[in-house]
Amino acid sequence: MLGEANVSHASVRYFSVYGEPQTVKEGSHSWVVAWMAMRAKLGLPLHLNGGGRQVRDSSGLEATGYAKIGEFELSDFLTRWDALHDDALQVLPERIHPTVQIHPTAIIGEDVIIGPGVRVHEFSTVRKRSVLGAGPSVGFGCELTHSFVGENTVLGHQVGIGHSIIGTGAHLSANLVIAAISLWNYDLRVPIKEIVLHSPVDEPPYHCTTSQFGGLIGDKVQTGSMIALGRGIAVGRHSVIAVSVCMGSAIVPAASVVRSSSPEVVIETRRI
Structure with a gap:
């Protein structure tokens, strides 16, 4: 719609953005900041599953x-x-x-x-x-x-x-x-x-x-x-x-x- 109106714009999909509210959601990959912040506050180790390699669940074609x-x-x-x-x-x-x-x-x-x-x-x-x-x-x-x-x-x-x-x-x-x-x-x-x-x-x-x-x-x-x-x-x-x-x-x-x-x-x- 913005393009049809000749308005310059960009669309951004955010993942793991720091700020309020940081609600921990069970099983969610997009709240890694909240999970780590909670564990750090409790003095617990920060776990990286799979040896630290991140895998996204998107199609991967967004940048193409x-x-x-x-x-x-x-x-x-x-x-x-x-x-x-x-x-x-x-x-x-x-x-x-x-x-x-x-x-x-x-x-x-x-x-x-x-x-x-x-x-x-x-x-x-x-x-x-x-x-x-x-x-x-x-x-x-x-x-x-x-x-x-x-x-x-x-x-x-x-x-x-x-x-x-x-x-x-x-x-x-x-x-x-x-x-x-x-x-x-x-x-x-x-x-x-x-x-x-x-x-x-x-x-x-x-x-x-x-x-x-x-x-x-x-x-x-x-x-x-x-x-x-x-x-x-x-x-x-x-x-x-x-x-x-x-x-x-x-x-x-x-x-x-x-x-x-x-x-x-x-x-x-x-x-x-």
Whole structure:
């Protein structure tokens, strides 16, 4: 709001700030000053768990361009994505948060960023500049390529996502694929055909300015299984995609229900 009003501003999230009131909260990590002050006053030793190494429970992306992902125009973000990721790798003290649980059979690329509380299950692959925020669960046999997955999103078993952006709290069920390259390229190994999105209403097509883009899946989107999306799709927040839907190059409004009514796809308003 302040930015829209052309007012210069900054947002700061405080942790462990000294001052009144210093109320001790059981199990809270943000009141370390109060805990130590209380123990010092009582003449008790000051304990540092884990040998003195501090671990934050944030996504770790706050100091990177990914923290402002919601402010980008889609085409602008897609154009700058690689540069933003390179900058993030330089800024972050560690690519993979120490609380992450990765199954021994999973494969994690050397340029992947993974936040706290993430679980990557058996035989899954996360590669090529992918980012997992805080708390996502990646199911059995998934493959993520050059994709961003928001906080607490669940990917069911055998989900394949390429060059896509998934919002927070989404739930993508088993056997879902988001393709990133147009089938109408002369050679799929060298894609040159631009990805274009088409709206269900009378609006001009949206040009993504790239030949590789899978989808933008909004916050709290839920899907059934056996679904094929892309290349190029934008699904609005709180939408539901029913089982066996196959669609691409489309813009789905927020709070929609998408279901297959052979031989056509039907989009209707979702009642919440």
